Amino acid sequence: MAGTVVVGLGLLLIPLPGPGWFIVFGGLFVWATEFTWAERLLAFARAKVGAWSEWLGRQPRWVQGLVGLATLAFVYGVVVVTLHVAGVPGWVPGWVPLWR
Known part of the structure; x- marks a missing residue:
């Protein structure tokens, strides 16, 4: 339940200035403690954010x-x-x- 609230709040905050994505990842982390699918999704998201940061750093x-x-x-x-x-x-x- 807590993960749902955190992810929902993060999704509402994404288009606004602030830590929307950070809150979504926090909710995914909470979900990942209970669900295998959330753990895989969090690993996928971390990999994509890392790849984006790496790519941008090389530009x-x-x-x-x-x-x-x-x-x-x-x-x-x-x-x-x-x-x-x-x-x-x-x-x-x-x-x-x-x-x-």
Whole structure:
């Protein structure tokens, strides 16, 4: 039950800035203590994340920078869309023209 709650919370947080994937992996770790399929899935996910990190580490700085900028643009877009859909909280300064 705890793994389900942790994975569910992580899945909700993935598109938002923050540790969404980290929480999902934590939930998988909890599940892996009970289920063999979760242990295999966690091993697969670890291998893929490790391969991605290794590949990115071998790339030139400009490729790493482009990946970073693409990630930043995606997170910014998610924040802007979320604010447009959910509404802008009252504590956001009025001088932020894009959000109002």
